[in-house]
Amino acid sequence: MLILPIRAAILYLLVVLIIRIMGKHQIGQLQPYELVITILISELAAVPMQDTDIPLINGIIPILTLLLIQVTLSFISLKSAAARLVICGGPSVLIENGKIVERELSRLRYNLTDLLEQLRLKDVPNIADVEYAILETSGKLSIIPKSQKRPVTPADLQIATPYEGLPTTLIEDGAVNKRHLAKANLNEDWLLRQVQKAGLTGFQDVFLASLDTAGQLYIQPKTKPGRAS
Incomplete structure (x- = not known):
């Protein structure tokens, strides 16, 4: 009875490892050949996982072969x-200067209803407001509004803005991130004093502590059992 969960665990870990090697992509960002390889890998893993009469190696070798193909195509x-254009294709302009490019819609078999829906989803209901709409190789639609229709930015108004970076997490669920602490040129003694100033006993009482680029420390204590958050 243990053979089924063991085979399933081995194939699961193998597929997870292969997906990690293939790179961090969302499904909507996969190139066509990457999507095909991903589907094939899942199918190849499912067969020996369900049928114990099929040797495990018969599923592992084809999966590794597909990984080799994917890595090779990615490198090329x-x-x-030129190879990237053949393998992945190229972006297509569907709207240019506020005008729909009908020949591209016809060539790609991309109907007008889908185009208008994508524009609405991007908060651009009026085609006349679009400078360019480009269908990327991943299938996503990129929209560049006309300059008169773009949101006003501080740069447009010549307003200087302070730097805004990402906060640095110092404590997460009671555990101190020593690497982040050292990168911020701080130590645990300083951090403990800040935690105690917030009325907490120690690091174990902190759910999250983060330091923003302005030097402000945010501390959220853990919710005690039986107390509403």
Whole structure:
């Protein structure tokens, strides 16, 4: 009875490892060949996972072969623009200067209803407000509004703004992130004093502590059992 969960665990870990090697992409960002390989890998893993009569190696070898193909195609497309155009295709302009490019819609079999829906989802209901709408190789629609229709930015108003970076997490669920603490040129003694100033006993009482780029420390205590958050 243990053979099924063991086979399932081995194949699961193998597929997770392969997906990690393939890179961090959302499903909507996968190139066509990456999506095909991902689907094939899942199918190849499912067969030996369900049928114990099939040797495990018969599923592992094809999966590793697909990984090799994916890595090879990725390397080729990275080094050659011509190969990348063949493997991944190229972006297509669907709207140019506020005008729909009908020949591209026809060539891509992309209907007008879908185009208008994507524009609405991007908060651009009026085609006349669009400078360019580009269908990317991943299938996502990129929209560049006309300059008169873009939101006003501080740069447009010549307003200087302070630097805003990402907060640095110093404590997470009671555990001190020593690497982040050292990067901020701080130590645990200083951090403990700040925690105690917030009325807490020690690090174990902190759910989250983060330091923003202005030097402000945010501390959220853990919720005690039986007390509403």
